[in-house]
Amino acid sequence: MKPENRWWVILFAIGAVLLIARWFVLPGGFGRAYVRAVPQAVDAEHPDGQWVVYEQATMADYLEAERTNPDQSVYAPSPSRTLGTWIAAFLTLFVLSFVIRDNPLYKIAESIFIGVSAAYWMVTGFWDTIVPNLLGKLAPGLLRNWAVPGLGDDQHPELAYLIPLILGIMLLWRLSPVGGWISRWPMAFIIGTFCGLRLMSFLHADFLTQIRNTIVSLYVVDDGGGFDAWQSLKNLILVVGVLCCLVYFFFSLEHKGVVGNTARVGIWFLMITFGAAFGYTVMGRIALLAIRIEFLMDDWLWLIDPTNKRLLADAAGFFLPLFGMG
Amino acid sequence: MFEFFRNLDRRWIFLMMFLCVAVPIFVIGKYKTTFPEKPLVLATNVFNEIDNLPDGSKVLLAFDYDPGSEGELGPMATAFTLHCIKKHHKMYFIALWPLGRQMIDNAVNRIIKADFPHLRYGEDYVNLGFKAGNEGVIKVIVTDLRKLYTTDSRGTATDEIPMMQGIENIQQMDLVINVSAGYPGTKEWVQYAVTPFPDRIRLVAGCTGVQAPLLYPYIPQQLPGLLAAIKGASEYESLVMAKYGGENISGKYLEAQRRMGPQLVAHLLMIFLIIAGNVIYFVERRRGVRQ
Numbered sequence: 001m002k003p004e005n006r007w008w009v010i011l012f013a014i015g016a017v018l019l020i021a022r023w024f025v026l027p028g029g030f031g032r033a034y035v036r037a038v039p040q041a042v043d044a045e046h047p048d049g050q051w052v053v054y055e056q057a058t059m060a061d062y063l064e065a066e067r068t069n070p071d072q073s074v075y076a077p078s079p080s081r082t083l084g085t086w087i088a089a090f091l092t093l094f095v096l097s098f099v100i101r102d103n104p105l106y107k108i109a110e111s112i113f114i115g116v117s118a119a120y121w122m123v124t125g126f127w128d129t130i131v132p133n134l135l136g137k138l139a140p141g142l143l144r145n146w147a148v149p150g151l152g153d154d155q156h157p158e159l160a161y162l163i164p165l166i167l168g169i170m171l172l173w174r175l176s177p178v179g180g181w182i183s184r185w186p187m188a189f190i191i192g193t194f195c196g197l198r199l200m201s202f203l204h205a206d207f208l209t210q211i212r213n214t215i216v217s218l219y220v221v222d223d224g225g226g227f228d229a230w231q232s233l234k235n236l237i238l239v240v241g242v243l244c245c246l247v248y249f250f251f252s253l254e255h256k257g258v259v260g261n262t263a264r265v266g267i268w269f270l271m272i273t274f275g276a277a278f279g280y281t282v283m284g285r286i287a288l289l290a291i292r293i294e295f296l297m298d299d300w301l302w303l304i305d306p307t308n309k310r311l312l313a314d315a316a317g318f319f320l321p322l323f324g325m326g
Numbered sequence: 327m328f329e330f331f332r333n334l335d336r337r338w339i340f341l342m343m344f345l346c347v348a349v350p351i352f353v354i355g356k357y358k359t360t361f362p363e364k365p366l367v368l369a370t371n372v373f374n375e376i377d378n379l380p381d382g383s384k385v386l387l388a389f390d391y392d393p394g395s396e397g398e399l400g401p402m403a404t405a406f407t408l409h410c411i412k413k414h415h416k417m418y419f420i421a422l423w424p425l426g427r428q429m430i431d432n433a434v435n436r437i438i439k440a441d442f443p444h445l446r447y448g449e450d451y452v453n454l455g456f457k458a459g460n461e462g463v464i465k466v467i468v469t470d471l472r473k474l475y476t477t478d479s480r481g482t483a484t485d486e487i488p489m490m491q492g493i494e495n496i497q498q499m500d501l502v503i504n505v506s507a508g509y510p511g512t513k514e515w516v517q518y519a520v521t522p523f524p525d526r527i528r529l530v531a532g533c534t535g536v537q538a539p540l541l542y543p544y545i546p547q548q549l550p551g552l553l554a555a556i557k558g559a560s561e562y563e564s565l566v567m568a569k570y571g572g573e574n575i576s577g578k579y580l581e582a583q584r585r586m587g588p589q590l591v592a593h594l595l596m597i598f599l600i601i602a603g604n605v606i607y608f609v610e611r612r613r614g615v616r617q
Contacts, residue, residue: 007337056435099340100337120424129458133459149481150481150482151483152476152483197461197462201517201521204517204521205548206543209548210543213547280539282592282593283556283557283589283593284398284535284555284556286347286592287397287398287555288394289344292397293347294351297348297355298355303355304356305355306577306580306584307578308576
């Protein structure tokens with residue numbers, strides 16, 4: 001057996017043993033989800049127009065409701081959400097398996113993610129952009145009767161929105177085997193508009209205002225009239241850092257002598273910035289890993305219960321003595 | 327030993343990192359305890375910006391993130407929402423990310439409906455939902471909110487929502503709170519809302535670690551307070567809990583502080599690996615075996 005395959009067999013065996021042990025040894029089961037039935041009504045004038053929304057609940061809610069009234073039907077286990085929890089758990093493991101090497105399980109998770117994302121974006125684009133921003137402006141009456149009953153009666157058709165409709169059709173012309181050049185016109189419009197928007201905002205927020213923010217006093221006086229050495233030092237570092245970094249990116253003069261030394265200081269400032277960015281990135285990635293592991297231990301395996309979702313003794317109480325804790 | 331570290335399979339590092347994150351989560355989850363937190367100036371500024379507002383102020387909460395960054399930003403969103411509730415602020419939720427709508431629903435269900443059921447939709451909080459258009463949405467709503475938001479996320483006309491009466495644009499908000507995972511996010515709120523209207527719109531934000539270095543230049547003039555990554559969330563959470571937490575704090579309001587445990591251990595491992603990698607590099611260079 002190849003060493004790679006041996007890794008896989010060992011991991012699968014450990015996982016299977018833990019799951020079986022979790023199932024048979026520890027009480028209470030695991031990986032179940034619960035819901036609360038919340039009746040809804042259209043409004044007081046339509047008492048027959050009722051339906052039920054199922055909101056997420058906890059096992060603690062369910063057990064408390066059962067204890068109070070064994071015949072209650074508000075709280076109940078949810079097979080569909082339980083299935084969702086298990087699918088989420090396995091997809092998490094599939095994605096994490098990539099750290100060993102690329103494999104079919106990872107590919108399955110990746111494909112599902114791409115497919116779901118694409119579909120979600122299509123549906124969202126239709127209902128949140130085309131329907132309210134285009135159809136809602138061109139035919140508000142139709143939309144009120146068909147999809148958005150709450151749309152105000154004072155909304156009237158705005159024919160100016162025919163222009164984006166035409167531009168949109170021209171953009172889709174790209175899919176046609178002939179006349180693909182037609183899509184360049186709306187594309188040019190989009191690029192021009194976007195450039196104008198971004199240019200002005202960057203000039204204002206990131207150029208002019210940043211220059212103003214860098215003009216700070218190097219001799220700061222505190223509220224008592226004394227010299228604020230700490231704030232003065234911070235301002236000095238800010239000004240020196242900005243100037244040195246600017247010199248580093250100034251290539252019209254050869255980086256020798258004073259210019260070279262200043263640029264070298266600029267490199268140090270940049271390196272510290274990159275280090276800080278790396279540190280923040282590490283922190284962010286660890287946080288993402290932590291929430292997935294917390295999901296596996298809490299929502300799926302019920303090994304921990306930090307938010308008191310379950311009234312039963314959690315499974316950690318079984319494991320901790322094995323490690324000399326608890 | 328030197329040869330062992332020099333040829334260390336990366337999968338051992340992954341396994342070590344997994345254990346460094348998993349074991350603290352397991353222990354902290356069991357004992358329901360957290361590390362002590364000392365808030366720094368940026369988190370304190372965020373807290374003060376919200377806390378110093380008069381009770382019942384109008385606060386716009388823009389949840390511009392999705393489940394991919396829930397681990398970092400979810401605790402911030404929870405703490406922001408709880409803080410606004412405790413201050414009796416009127417909460418206007420919006421999202422510039424499609425899945426931000428679900429993040430708003432999550433906060434409403436987990437916090438408002440679960441622990442503060444007396445709060446009434448439309449009078450104490452409203453979910454205006456997601457609008458496509460990225461920074462274009464901000465550009466419009468700073469001067470005309472109703473041009474884009476004719477209905478809330480449920481399809482109710484905004485004219486019929488009590489707390490929307492008299493609201494024409496977001497310059498009327500006393501504070502804008504942005505939870506940002508990228509584009510569009512805090513940078514766009516600074517560029518299109520705060521910078522053109524510096525005297526009328528105040529913004530505080532919580533962002534992912536990746537974004538934080540890009541947002542520091544805006545502090546403090548354009549962005550008085552910033553929660554950077556889970557550390558910022560933890561500091562802010564500790565401030566909110568210290569003032570409003572009471573005796574028995576629910577575990578869902580301690581998410582960020584709980585996640586600082588795995589952060590500590592994982593960072594110690596990272597520091598060790600960086601030092602070890604550098605030592606190996608310099609020893610190799612001294613031995614002249616660089617490849």
